[in-house]
Amino acid sequence: MAKYNLGIDIGTTSVKVCIVNLSTNEVEAQHVKDTQSNIPSDTGHSGNKQDVFKIISTLNLCVSKLPKHLLQEVEAIGVCGQMHGVVFWKNDATQKAWEIIEKDTTIRYDVVPERVSNLYTWQDNRCDSAFLDRLPKPQSHLNIASGFGCATMFWMKKHKPEKLKKYNCSGTISDFAVAMLCNMNKPMMSYQNAASWGYFNCATKQWNKEVLQQADFPVNLLPEVGQSGAIAGSLAGDWHSIPKGTPVGIGLGDLQCSVLSTVERSTDAVLNISTSAQITFVVDQYQPSSGPPKASAVDHFPYFGHQYIAVAASLNGGNALATFVKMLQQWTLELGFNVPQC
Known part of the structure; x- marks a missing residue:
């Protein structure tokens, strides 16, 4: 009998799920839905936040739309998602940040809003260049930027310390989803996601805890x-007919998975045009340094095994694509055709 894996991608704008036949490597079923989770930021246009409750509700809905007879045969679950953002939550001995609701011999997960923060996404620009310049230099080959988890946490520590004290866990949105699915007390994060947060030494595979502690960071x-x-x-x-006890992989970066x-x-390169844009290829025998980071148009992020990917990323938050679309609309108008404006 064929066995299947469930793949989950929690992206910036949508959730995508698919069931892959392990015998043929073919996608047997899939579902995609926009999360519509963006919410106004307390920092105005410079911030970018999303409602975690809406994201997880969309995840539940997408999985529920897949054929039950295939879900019953799923033998592993893989999760990836937007890499740089951060969500905070509170777990303790009496209550977690999610509810496990049983119905008709299966369960669903619901977020407990008062125990979970919004998701501060990779598009968040609350950390301006002056703020970033005041942060300690990372012991890493990768630099820090606005929208990276550790930069956002530094900003929260300075500007909203009482809010930060409400929580005892943090992770990317995929880390939160994995912790929820497995009902974990504390999250686990992959090397891929840790490197995307900043202040992670890829050579030693450890956080820059000493540097962060000296800067009064909430390590x-x-x-x-x-x-x-x-x-x-x-x-x-039993989640939407997927059997209890099914292994769930550690959360992965959506760029690496793409x-x-x-x-x-091995000689292929990948051009990815989505909310941002990157051109990427796999590098063998790359040895990351322990920093400090050097200015470069190309970054190297952990891949799988001992490999890295070289990434040239615009990190434009979709602005370049939006400008291109508006240009096409303007040309069309000048040619005498009426095209709706975005």
């Missing part, structure tokens, strides 16, 4: 880090 919120591709835990209950699913030869 207690940083998750434990594990090998990309490792199993984080097992499903806490490369993994696209390259066919």
Whole structure:
């Protein structure tokens, strides 16, 4: 009998799920839905936040739309998502940040809003250049930027310390989803996601805890880090017909997963045009330094195994694509055709 894997991608604008036949490597079923989760930011146009409750509700809905007879045969779950953003939550001995609701011999997960922050996404620009210049230099080959998890946490520590004290866990949105599915007390984060937060030494595979502690950073919120591709835990209950105990992989970076699913030869490069845009290729035998980071148009992020990917990213938040669309609309108007404006 064929066995299947469930793939989950929690992106910037939508949730995508698919069931892959392990015998043929073909996608047997899939579903995609926009999360419509963007909410106004307390910092105005410079901030970018999303409602985690809406994201998880969309995840539940997408999985529920897949055929039950295939879900019953799922033997592993893989999760990836937007890499740089951060969400905070509170777990303790009496209550977690989610509810496990049983119905008709299966379960669903609901977020407890008062125990979970909004998702501060990679598009968040509250950390301006002056603020970033005051931060300590990372012991890493990768620099820090606005929208990176550790930069956002530095900003929260300075400007909203009381809000930060409400929580004892943090992670990317995929880390939160994995912790929820496995009903974990503390999250696990992959090397891929940790590198995307800043202040992670890829050479030693450790957070820059000493540097961060000296800067009064809340290091207690940083998750434990594990090998990309490792199993984080097992499903806490029968979730939309997927059997309880099904292994769930540690959360992965959506960029790395897009490369993994696209390259066919070691000489291939991947051009990804989505909310941002990147051109990427896999590098063998890259050795990251312990910093300080050097200015470069190309960054190297952890991939799978001991490999890295070289990434040239515009990090434009979709602005370049939006400008291109508006240009086409203007040309069309000048030619005498009426095109709706975005």
